Amino acid sequence: MSNDNRVSERVRTEATTEAIVTIPDGLYETIRRHGERTYPHECCGVLLGASSEDGNTVEDAVEAGNTRTDSAHNRYSIAPQELIQIQRQGRERGLDIVGFYHSHPDHPAQWSKTDFEEAHWIGCSYVITSVEQGTAQITNSFLLSGTSEEDKRFEDQRVVVGRAGLNASDTALSGTRNAALSGVPDDVRC
Ligand SMILES: [Zn+2]
Numbered sequence: 057m058s059n060d061n062r063v064s065e066r067v068r069t070e071a072t073t074e075a076i077v078t079i080p081d082g083l084y085e086t087i088r089r090h091g092e093r094t095y096p097h098e099c100c101g102v103l104l105g106a107s108s109e110d111g112n113t114v115e116d117a118v119e120a121g122n123t124r125t126d127s128a129h130n131r132y133s134i135a136p137q138e139l140i141q142i143q144r145q146g147r148e149r150g151l152d153i154v155g156f157y158h159s160h161p162d163h164p165a166q167w168s169k170t171d172f173e174e175a176h177w178i179g180c181s182y183v184i185t186s187v188e189q190g191t192a193q194i195t196n197s198f199l200l201s202g203t204s205e206e207d208k209r210f211e212d213q214r215v216v217v218g219r220a221g222l223n224a225s226d227t228a229l230s231g232t233r234n235a236a237l238s239g240v241p242d243d244v245r246c
Pocket of ligand 1: 158159160167168171184
């Protein structure tokens with residue numbers, strides 16, 4: 057194989073790799089309704105499913121309690137014990153944790169500096185729904201990419217509502233790119 061062939065193969069592979077999270081329409085609605093129900097506070101939950109080269113496929117969404125009492129309207133967290141229990145119950149069903157979701161009451165569906173600092177699950181989808189005046193608006197997803205805390209970054213991820221690319225009715229709209237941040241805390245939050 058010539059040098060030129062190897063280069064073109066590499067470029068082709070990168071070009072066809074697209075970050076996608078597939079969410080069945082029923083679960084998509086569940087996630088959005090959760091954000092409306094907890095408004096004006098944030099909701100949060102865990103996404104169980106499977107990861108593959110084609111992206112993350114969500115099979116279940118598990119509501120989690122928002123354990124923050126200091127500022128529940130704009131902060132969220134999942135207690136480690138709760139997360140471990142959700143993870144164990146998922147594995148019993150053959151499902152992995154593939155993401156997390158939370159809502160942004162009266163704020164855009166864009167990740168915040170805090171969201172980024174508290175995101176530690178490389179390869180997971182971080183789904184954010186904006187809830188304006190109690191009504192769910194835009195749902196975006198951001199893939200936590202990289203290999204470690206040092207080079208992690210959020211990438212815009214296309215949200216496909218429905219199975220296996222069918223009914224692709226919602227596309228994440230987001231212009232925010234990764235920000236290079238330092239001083240990531242060690243505490244474990246979703
Ligand atoms: Zn957030």
